[in-house]
Amino acid sequence: MKKFSFIVMLLALMLFIAACGSDEESTSGGEGSGTEGGENKTYQVGIDTTYPPFEYEVDGEYTGIDIDLINAIAENQGFDIEFNPMDFGGIIPALQAGQLDIAIAGMSITDERKEIVDFSDPYFDAGLTLVVQSDNSEITSLEDLEGKTVAVKSGTTGAQFARDNEEEYGYEIAQFEDSPSMFQEVSNGNADVLLEDYPVIAYAIAESGLELKTVGDRLTGDQYGIAVLKGENAEVLEKINAGLQELRDSGEYDEILNKYISE
Incomplete structure (x- = not known):
């Protein structure tokens, strides 16, 4: 009789543990970042x-x-x-x-x-535009970029545009991971021109007092x-x-x- 009671208690304990595990699984979050x-x-x-x-x-x-x-x-x-x-x-x-x-x-x-x-x-x-030093009068279009260095931001449409047109216009490309570094490269004369979305560079020039200016028509209609x-x-x-x-x-x-x- 004692043995039978022990078995019943053991089975009840096992059922309780299983139920707890099921509850935990039902409240756990699913896969994915959301x-x-x-x-x-x-x-x-x-x-x-x-x-x-x-x-x-x-x-x-x-x-x-x-x-x-x-x-x-x-x-x-x-x-x-x-x-x-x-x-x-x-x-x-x-x-x-x-x-x-x-x-x-x-x-x-x-x-x-x-x-x-x-x-x-x-x-x-938006739309890409050429950006040069504020006192630069030599560059006004893509046709003026032969032998020049063009700064772009990695992974952007500006970088892709530069790669697509590099051979035709004969410039070299310098890539950067962030916009401020790219802006500085042209400001300090290490690059001749940069490619950037118009609203972004217009805001940066107005707010930060960068010695830069946009030139020519917008190159794309992004x-x-x-x-x-x-x-x-x-x-x-x-x-x-x-x-x-x-x-x-x-x-x-x-x-x-x-x-x-x-x-």
Whole structure:
């Protein structure tokens, strides 16, 4: 009888342990970088904080057009975000590695990038421009670049444009990991010209007093988009597009742009 009671108690203990394990598994988070926070899902967002007026840091706080825009979209659509600052060139690889869910970094929509990521509707019209020292009168177009050194930022459409046209115009390319280093290279005369998106360099010259100027016509008609890994996160991409449209309709989109860029 005692032996029978012991067996019953042992079976009951085993069932209790199994039930506890099942409960723990049911409350554990799933795979992927997005995590549940209450009713809202938290998405990991890749940014490049060396890219004012779109993304930069002031007193330890992230600010800029992209920051305000994705915050407003998240609030409008009821999800949470967590920013992950990194070099621009590392953002798409981080999406591929599953470390990020969303990328917003003044990223131009290109056919090459579309092979890897899905883009939102365009949210900003940009375009590359040539930038030289403020007293430079020799360079006004691509035709003036033979034998010159062109500074570009790694992983950008400016870098791609420079590579695509290097042979035709006969210049050398110097690559940098961040915009300030690239600006400084031209300011101090180590490079002759740089390629940068017009709104970015116009803001930098106005706000930082750089001894630089833009020359010639815009070289491209780039548009910026918010990216997710191709074939993944269709749900959040749909929310991003819906939120972006609602911000446009309400006028909040224009308010965000006007906060940083004066037309």
